[in-house]
Amino acid sequence: MKNYFKTIKIDKNSRSRITEIYVRNKKIITPVFMPVATQASVKALSSQDIEEVGTQCMLSNTYHLYLRPGLEVLKKFGGLGNFMKTDKAILTDSGGFQVYSLSNLRKITEHGVHFSSHIDGSPHFFTPEKVIDYQSAINSDIWTHLDVCVKNPAEYEEAKDALKKTKNWAKKSIEHFKKITQDIQPKPKILAIIQGSVYKDLRKESLEWGYELGFDGFALGGLSVGETKQEMFETLDYITEIAPKDKPVYFMGLGDPIDIWTATKYGVDMYDCVLPTRNARNGQALTTYGKIYIKNACYKKDESVLDPECDCLTCKNYSRAYLSHLYKSGELLSHRLISIHNIRFLIRQTEIMRKAIEEDRFDDAFNEFLSKYNQTKLKI
Numbered sequence: 001m002k003n004y005f006k007t008i009k010i011d012k013n014s015r016s017r018i019t020e021i022y023v024r025n026k027k028i029i030t031p032v033f034m035p036v037a038t039q040a041s042v043k044a045l046s047s048q049d050i051e052e053v054g055t056q057c058m059l060s061n062t063y064h065l066y067l068r069p070g071l072e073v074l075k076k077f078g079g080l081g082n083f084m085k086t087d088k089a090i091l092t093d094s095g096g097f098q099v100y101s102l103s104n105l106r107k108i109t110e111h112g113v114h115f116s117s118h119i120d121g122s123p124h125f126f127t128p129e130k131v132i133d134y135q136s137a138i139n140s141d142i143w144t145h146l147d148v149c150v151k152n153p154a155e156y157e158e159a160k161d162a163l164k165k166t167k168n169w170a171k172k173s174i175e176h177f178k179k180i181t182q183d184i185q186p187k188p189k190i191l192a193i194i195q196g197s198v199y200k201d202l203r204k205e206s207l208e209w210g211y212e213l214g215f216d217g218f219a220l221g222g223l224s225v226g227e228t229k230q231e232m233f234e235t236l237d238y239i240t241e242i243a244p245k246d247k248p249v250y251f252m253g254l255g256d257p258i259d260i261w262t263a264t265k266y267g268v269d270m271y272d273c274v275l276p277t278r279n280a281r282n283g284q285a286l287t288t289y290g291k292i293y294i295k296n297a298c299y300k301k302d303e304s305v306l307d308p309e310c311d312c313l314t315c316k317n318y319s320r321a322y323l324s325h326l327y328k329s330g331e332l333l334s335h336r337l338i339s340i341h342n343i344r345f346l347i348r349q350t351e352i353m354r355k356a357i358e359e360d361r362f363d364d365a366f367n368e369f370l371s372k373y374n375q376t377k378l379k380i
């Protein structure tokens with residue numbers, strides 16, 4: 001059996017690195033960007049579209065899948081991959097963040113979290129063990145555990161208390177995970193969710209128990225949730241400096257291209273975000289030369305493609321003028337074509353990063369990216 005995690009190359013002048021993750025006969029090469037299939041769908045894209053843009057792994061949400069289509073449906077299909085008709089790796093989040101951000105009624109006890117569905121208000125109760133069982137039904141490749149999220153800026157005591165509960169739940173989760181996966185081959189993996197807001201001692205403690213409890217990697221939670229960019233990167237710099245180097249590091253929910261380049265410089269391996277598809281539905285495209293709003297008058301007769309350096313289906317075939325027309329006419333095809341491009345754009349960035357790391361020129365490549373990306377200021 002191949003090693004689960006292997007570092008292939010570390011850039012000489014930064015912490016950026018290329019690694020390989022093997023999970024259930026699937027290989028993920030990092031840095032990796034994972035599109036988000038919130039409800040068993042990367043919005044507006046088919047599983048074939050997702051494959052064509054170079055996706056290695058995608059993220060789906062336990063909370064959403066539990067509510068719709070429900071776990072009985074997924075069990076019947078043998079899991080989310082079969083249901084969606086994809087053989088790409090799937091990582092599932094634990095629902096902790098969705099309960100925190102979507103549900104207006106939640107009550108946390110030491111045993112779990114009571115919440116009401118954002119769809120119909122029905123009451124539900126997630127426990128650490130149940131969330132592990134749910135991911136077993138989803139049959140994803142990389143699992144996470146239930147955690148307590150706090151909004152930044154959080155008071156120290158509030159962050160400390162949330163971390164204490166998260167640790168308790170992490171313990172229960174990994175025990176249950178080990179029990180129910182002992183006969184499963186090949187086994188899924190499970191990541192520790194690292195919390196602690198912007199407090200270094202709490203983040204350190206979280207990393208320590210995440211490692212000691214035997215988790216397979218670190219998913220950084222509670223970042224990019226209200227703190228300033230400076231606080232976010234200072235915290236990230238600290239975490240990645242002290243994090244054990246024999247496990248992958250995943251920054252949950254990061255999708256801005258400059259942020260992804262920066263976090264990779266610090267040594268982060270994995271990313272996911274809904275922004276590339278959400279922005280696409282608002283007519284915003286990420287390009288090598290900055291973000292553009294396709295509805296702007298200047299694109300009405302523009303025969304050029306969205307991004308001359310992109311190799312996606314959209315950029316190989318369609319003009320900005322056509323995309324602008326589709327968007328302004330409310331044609332759904334614009335959602336699909338711009339989403340394909342935006343996801344491919346972020347995946348292509350990770351490919352550019354990997355090449356730069358191989359050649360020990362990550363900083364130069366980052367500067368080249370910035371000098372082009374900052375050329376066009378966002379035209380609203």
Ligand SMILES: [Zn+2]
Nearest residue numbers: 310312315341
């Ligand atoms: Zn493109």
